[in-house]
Amino acid sequence: MMNQLTTAAALCAVLASSLTFAQNPLNFGSNIKTADPSGHVWADGKMYLYTSHDEECQQDFHMKDWHTFSSSDLVTWTDHGPSLSVDDLTWADDFAWAPDAAYKNGKYYLVFPAGTGFKDRVNPEKSTKWMGIGIAVSDSPTGPFKDAIGKPLWKKPYANDPSLFIDDDGKAYLYFHGMQHDYYVAEMADDLLSVKGDFIKMDMGGYEPKMEGPWVFKREGIYYFTMPENNRVLTYYTAKSPTGPWKYQGVFMDEEANANNHHSIVEYKGHWILFYHRWLQTPGLACDKKQRHVAAEYIHFNEDGTIQKIERTTEGVRDFPQRIKQSEQLKR
Template sequence: MMIAINGKQLLFTACLVLTTTVGLSQNPLNFGEGMLSADPSAHVWEDGRLYVYASHDEPCQEDFWMKDWRVFSTDDLVNWTDHGAIMNVSDISWADNYAWAPDAAFKDGKYYFCFPAGTGFKDRVNPENSTKWMGIGIGVSDSPTGPFEDHIGAPLWTEPYANDPCLFIDDDGTPYLYVHAMGADYKVIELTDDMKAVKGDFEKMDMGGYEPKMEGPFVFKRNGKYYYTIAENNRDLSYYMSDSPKGPWTYKGIFMKQEHDSNNHASMVEYKGQWMLFYHKWYENNSGCEDQKLERKINAEYLYFNKDGTIKPLKRTEKGLTAKYKK
């Protein structure tokens, strides 16, 4: 930069200090150009990163015929890493389709990936002709980003038909599995310590007399209380509370209303002292698919609690995690 002083021009080197203001993530979360994902299962592992395990939609896919699962991670809620397909139905000997909503857990130095998968065809016009079946499998890896290998080489059971697993490891190391299943909603079953089999049979939980149609159960623990969350009537997010992972449970109500009359699937996690809700939202389809009007992408919101531990109702926002968190 040239500046004139007493008629003489002197050359000054201007040091420009560049500052960038980076805002937190906004909705939908930026997992990459064109990435369609749903059914988020959020976890924070020992490395301090936040991981979101998800099902993977593809543009114009037929009737939720999904083939792999993905995981995304971040350490700042702004920049997300797509770790690619961590498991594919082609890796599974007992299924070839329906890579639907997964969950994950860490136990005894290993990472476990709990997934639904299946076979057959669902005839929506003539349901009596349907051959579709789904079961629950367990993947294992030394890394939170996989790749995961089929830990058992078979589903945990063949009946009942099941999906939407929630794998919860309690503080004493006991693994509990909750699912959405034919005749097994609002039931829980324990897994063996090696995570290779179920231990005993399903136990029907006491839900306090209220058992609406549901999907997507997710269980977490906060301040000594257990929370059992569901997509009530497959749409609204609601929850129960208990002093035990097996109940009895007390219904506490809806904390996020439905949108577009479409399903939801959510998880909750504490990251750096802040509780967050991860869920999927349906957007207008930009893929040019005539038969597919909406597509799913993952969103997040801050989650707030009352002094008694109940969840404060929240709304879907475009800002998501850009808003300042309130203690």
């Protein structure tokens, strides 16, 4: 009888473990609250996610560090801990918001927003908040990253939510959300430590809604400029060059409960993946408020390159290991 109980307990433990590690939002193996995922695949073949880090029950977005996670199957993740903190900066002490990353010249780069001051949501005229974009460098994809220039790339305009895209010819472009500078792009110098020339105002085809969190990628010769339109619904444009002109293509993910979204889109082992965050009730907190959690879904394209509508699911990419196994068997 004892052996039967032990066996049953073991089976339950295995089942619980599999359920824990195969879920959406993604399970990073701890109670960490994450948002703003930036996905990248480096030479070692792993998927890396660079995220912001929400402190539990924070009253506003006073965030202090950026985290890095890696996985070979999108189900089991390794938490590499903080890769950079505002404590490592001399020019900012708050607002460790949405980061991005790149690999160039044998180095890994973390591009990040940070700032100072206070945002008065009741009396906006009293706000002193300012944000800029910094560049940090490391020999490792997981950091630690070191502030490379000791200052923001620029002080005006106020800017955050950077997205760093490196084209096939090696040229790098920095997209961002900026005060009176949405839909601008900056070409980066070859060392990625400064901006080359002036900001470029892109032609968006006459449609420029409120936005934040741009993400640019390239697929089969088509450039995609994606964003949370009105900070909520995910929409996109397409173009034949990384600076446009762009054609608006519409919505590919609806908003959720009037909450912001932030995303990245990346190909991994033959499958295109959307990483994004959700606002969910989280058991065990000292406060009754929704927290942000990073999630993932498969993303599919039509023959003409347009993106099919994506629904949020509880399964997410939990079957990714099985899909890869099946693909490998078919190749044999």
